[in-house]
Amino acid sequence: MSDSIFSSPRIVNDLVYKTLIESTLAIPWSIDWGTKKFSYIGPQIEKVLGWKQDSWRTVEDWAMRMHENDRAWVVDFCVAQSISGVDHEADYRALTINGEYIWIRDVVHVVRKPNGEVDSLVGFMFDISERKKQEQELEILKKQLEEYSYQDGLTEIANRRFFEDSYQREWLNAQREQQPLTLMLLDIDYFKQYNDHNGHLLGDACLKQIAQILKKSVSRPRDLVARFGGEEFILILPDTTQASAIEVVERILQSIRTADICHSTSPLDQRLSVSLGVKTIIPTQKNDKMAFLKEVDQNLYLAKERGRNGYVIQDAEDVQHLNSY
Incomplete structure (x- = not known):
């Protein structure tokens, strides 16, 4: 068979x-x-x-x-x-x-x-x-790499690259919608002295603490807090008038005072303080976003030049205001 x-x-x-x-x-x-x-x-x-x-x-x-x-x-x-x-x-x-x-x-x-x-x-x-x-593991890794590429490694908030991308987007949106856009540039007063006296570990811890204070000071989904470099931080506040910006600044300064971070080598006080440059604009086609950022930086420079531990904000009449604590 x-x-x-x-x-x-x-x-x-x-x-x-x-x-x-x-x-x-x-x-x-x-x-x-x-x-x-x-x-x-x-x-x-x-x-x-x-x-x-x-x-x-x-x-x-x-x-x-x-x-x-x-x-x-x-x-x-x-x-x-x-x-x-x-x-x-x-x-x-x-x-x-x-x-x-x-x-x-x-x-x-x-x-x-x-x-x-x-x-x-x-x-x-x-x-x-x-x-x-x-594939899923690679996708997760890709997302993590994207997050890392946009995240400051120390403070775990947005980094400068993410700020630049967000600033471009929010500037165009404010220009199109004709809504106010506020930028705040913050610098920790005499941070070099703090770092030299306390060491880099405490210096890093201080940067992390300030980053978290800033994050808690804003709450809307489009508000952005980013590390700008070194001891400088920058905030983007879309749809924010000058009056509302002042409220945010006051909240930041109050939170930092409440944190009561010791800074024994500061010429100002025995506690850590910050200086801020603030500016609000409703951008038009005539305005340049990098020129505006430079003006915010100039306000920060003025705040430090006039004694630190405060902020300078520029109103519609181009009058400088300094509030110190």
Whole structure:
């Protein structure tokens, strides 16, 4: 009987083909287009998903063993591509017999009749869970790298690069909407002396503390606190009038006084203080954002020149005000 079986080259070829197919990690399958029934699915399916080979009867079994968030679009996509006679592939989460989901990639070839009508679909399912896991890990790493590229490593607030991107966006928005935009540039008074006297560890701790005080002093989603460099910090306050800006400055100064950070080498006092340059503008096409930033920096310079421990703000009449504590 064995001799008679293997005497047929066609049968030998079919057996070899079946053995090869069923020894691969991929899961072969075929579906009759007219009946929408599986004409074949490889035994590997039970190892991958747990469902017995003979439980895959129709495309309904395939669809219902798919994550509900993937089902509609995958089915619609595959049907549309098949009707069009286009080979295709789809990634989706498939339900295992124990209730978990794994990622499957279905690669589909459309077989047509001589008259052009769809005859059947044949394809392979691949378990791509490990690949998806790696992709997700890479995506997380990418986001972390993006965060790191926009985050100051010490204070964990936005860095200068992020400030520059945000400033460009908020300037254009204020220009378009004709709304006020406020910038504040803050410098810790006599920080070099503080650092030299207390050491870099306490100096770093001081920078972190000031960063957190600034973050807590603003609350709106678009308000931004960034480290500008060294002991300088900068704030972007969109849609903020000069009067509102003064309230924020007063809140910052009060919070720093309340923190009562010792600065025994400060010529001003025995506690840490800061100086701020503040300016508000409703920008037009005639204004230049870098020139405006320079004016804010000039206000900071004036605040330090006039005794520090306070702020300089410029009103519409270009009159300088100094408030010291």
